[in-house]
Amino acid sequence: MSLKEQLLYELIKNRGKSMSGQQLAEQFHVSRTAIWKTIRTLKEEGHLIQAGQNRGYTLLSNSDVLNVPAIAPLLLPPLNATFLTVVSQCSCTNDCIKQLAIQSAPAGTCFLADTQTNGRGRQGRSFYSPPGGLYLSMLLRPSLPMYKSTFLTIAAAVAVCRAVKKICNISLEIKWVNDLFLNGKKVGGILTEAVTDLEGGTFEYAIVGIGLNIFFREPIPNELTSVVTSLYNTEPDEAIRCKLAAAILNELYQLEQNPSSSLEEYQALNFVPGKxxxxxxxxxxxxxxxxxxxxxxxxxxxxxxxxxxxxxxxxxxxxxxx
The missing domain is CATH 2.30.30 (SH3 type barrels.)
Incomplete structure (x- = not known):
């Protein structure tokens, strides 16, 4: 583990508390200059770290850069840090994790990004993916037959609704088959893709991609204002995204072990029937x-x-x- 990762783990563990440069240098057996340089790098990456002479270093409560040290401790076995890849920007998390699938990555492998430059929804539609959202994909190697593939999306929708309720105390609704809604507007979506064995009628692997609007750091395009929303109107006062990412991954991995078990909850959350x-x-x-x-x-x-x-x-x- 690099010094940057070790230092970030320690700052997250002591979030809101001041830690002296000397203390950190002794703990990691490096010079205070090395600590200072690493802190500078973390701040350049967007971490909100308060620093000052004789005041030490403090990771602020609302510092919410997506990162492995903040997400990994919140994961439930068998998920752990080795399953995670986190980047600030990528073209599309589904496309990125597809490359890992080709390299025989295990089920549960996850790819997360702060923003996507070519986010993709169903039927090849563009998925607006600005900074401030949560964009992630999980690799699955399901044993269910292909005719039950819809249940992968169903389980993912329920997983997101559970996680958002648990972490944010916000109740989402589902629009058949893969859209997540809040107060009558779309707040997120799910894209499930798969490579199948046509002769055997089974999956080689499946990828579940999730995009969720947490808050918008900048104004969204005019054509989206009437149909799109976010969980929060402004940036939350406390770190939410890493907690929410971990909660979604935990729920998703567990539900995808038996995806059809989430059908009743999916039906209850779906607002389409009767419309x-x-x-x-x-x-x-x-x-x-x-x-x-x-x-x-x-x-x-x-x-x-x-x-x-x-x-x-x-x-x-x-x-x-x-």
């Missing part, structure tokens, strides 16, 4: 009424001619949500 919807893509487009979420996670709908069908996938729009 009039516009089916934009799928086996039959047009206006219909959403009736229920089936035992396979499909959406049962009824058209004006009373024809009922189940949607396995596709794009829908709630009529009173633009």
């Amino acid at each position: 009039t919807i516009q089916i934009i893509s799928g086996i039959r487009t047009g206006t219909a009424k959403a009736l229920s979420i089936t035992e396979r996670g499909q959406l049962l709908v009824e058209y004006p001619d009373h024809t009922q069908i189940t949607l396995n996938s596709g794009e829908i729009q709630i009529m009173d949500i633009v």
Whole structure:
């Protein structure tokens, strides 16, 4: 472990407390100059560290840069620091973790970023991923058959809702099949991708990507203001993102061991049943009424001619949500 990582672990463990440069130098068997240089590097990376002559170094309570030392101690076994890769910026966390999957990375491997330059949603749509959000992907090697693939997304949606409630005390809703909503606006989304064995009808691996708007550090594009929101209007007073990242990863890994077990909770959190919807893509487009979420996670709908069908996938729009 590098001096930077060791020092960051120590500062996080003593968050809000002042630690003298001499004390840290003795603890890590380096010079005070080495400590000072490392602190400078951490501050350049965005960590909020208060420093001053004869005052030592203090990691402030609202310092919330995504980093392994802050996330790893909060993970539940078998997840640990070796499963984590955290970067300030990447093209797309799903694409990055795909490279690790090709290199035989184990199930539970996670890739997190502070921002994405080419975030991607379903059907190749762009996913707005500015700084201040939480963007992560987990590699899975599920043993379930391919026809149950929807349950991977279902479990991920429930995992995020559980984690947000636990850490932020905020209740989210789910829009079938993969969108997370808060107060009638989209606050996050899930993208599940997989490489399959067509002959065996099984997965080689699957990747669950999650994007969640925590707060916006800068104004969002005008075209998104009516449809997109964040968990917080301004930056929280305390560090939230690392705690939330760990909570999501813990819930996600546990639920994905038996993804179909989250169906009942998914159904309860889903606000689509009972709504009039516009089916934009799928086996039959047009206006219909959403009736229920089936035992396979499909959406049962009824058209004006009373024809009922189940949607396995596709794009829908709630009529009173633009």
